């Protein structure tokens with residue numbers, strides 16, 4: 026009888042684990058199933074590009090079924106688990122509650138935006154973590170430009186044209202840089218807004234932006250943002266958010282209608298309902314083989330797991346896709362070894378580099394100790410992501426999008442109604458409308 030190997034989550038960790046398991050385990054030996062709430066993997070490093078309209082949103086996702094050869098996809102929401110019974114609880118896309126049995130399970134459920142107990146945050150801020158966040162943010166920025174054109178009151182217009190980003194890790198900084206680039210690009214189409222000017226503020230609690238990269242490159246990125254007119258406020262926190270303002274820890278009350286929250290991530294909340302040991306930040310406790318403490322058939326990887334970092338003893342690996350996808354390959358080899366194919370290996374990886382795309386054909390990058398900035402870094406970042414994007418079809422689509430952007434600039438259509446069709450209206454006479462109109 027074939028072994029049941031279940032993978033929870035079809036993101037970086039889950040997809041790469043499934044692909045390696047397909048190669049490692051003989052065909053008849055195991056049934057591999059990914060349980061995911063969406064049928065694609067989101068290539069997050071390109072999310073700011075989708076938010077800024079450089080890339081078509083569908084081109085920054087990888088459809089799982091196109092990349093799985095014999096693994097199954099079960100579309101549904103993981104809601105809990107009973108590891109003593111080797112069962113995972115799933116609500117399928119059809120709404121059925123299922124208990125799915127496994128011989129081995131790999132948890133790769135990723136993370137969500139880490140919200141903090143700041144008054145008004147939940148009600149008035151938007152994250153930049155999912156594709157819908159990215160599209161909502163872009164649409165919102167276009168809407169503020171449109172609304173600013175029709176507003177007579179100058180103070181109200183200024184608030185509409187002020188954008189506050191909170192959190193200056195590389196994801197936040199890239200998001201701000203790309204969206205500022207987008208807004209600066211399209212503002213010429215909005216005469217009143219162009220005269221008024223746009224205000225972008227980046228708020229960061231720590232002393233400097235992007236602790237993930239060297240201080241020298243972070244300084245370059247800060248200088249570049251300031252050159253573009255972005256106000257970079259380090260050692261500053263947000264105290265309160267309302268529908269039309271943000272209060273900062275230095276006492277300033279900034280009138281604004283847009284707050285993007287990019288201040289870090291935390292494991293997906295369902296991880297707490299899996300009956301597994303968690304460490305202080307809520308990540309699942311695993312050893313360097315990605316095996317969960319005290320469970321020989323439960324494994325965890327990626328943002329949801331605290332995999333010991335070989336490059337920084339005593340600390341877990343940072344939540345990056347570079348780590349998640351390599352942990353996916355490592356764990357697949359270890360599950361295969363547990364089923365008799367090969368030998369287990371610990372997770373070993375030292376970050377090869379970091380790329381931060383800043384729009385405006387500029388980036389900063391650090392690769393194997395070499396620092397890059399400006400256009401060469403931007404070119405390198407694009408080449409790297411092109412090489413990393415799975416599948417030639419997606420790679421070609423990216424090249425086409427980037428080329429079109431270089432040649433024609435960005436589009437300002439705001440298609441927020443996409444996917445939300447209006448309800449069909451019943452004709453008052455109660456008859457079929459077409460009969461009446463004929």
Ligand SMILES: Cc1cc2nc3c(=O)[nH]c(=O)nc-3n(C[C@H](O)[C@H](O)[C@H](O)COP(=O)(O)OP(=O)(O)OC[C@H]3O[C@@H](n4cnc5c(N)ncnc54)[C@H](O)[C@@H]3O)c2cc1C
Nearest residue numbers: 034036037038062069070103135327328344345346347349
């Ligand atoms: C804007 C942004 C930019 C980034 N840029 C970079 C970068 O340049 N370089 C880098 O290395 N890293 C980057 N990252 C970090 C990187 O995206 C994550 O570290 C990586 O995606 C983690 O992989 P994962 O497999 O753990 O989780 P994910 O890739 O998030 O996959 C988790 C999967 O689980 C699914 N899921 C979640 N909950 C459930 C549930 N209850 N039931 C079923 N399925 C569920 C999700 O839909 C998702 O498909 C960026 C992140 C963001 C947000």
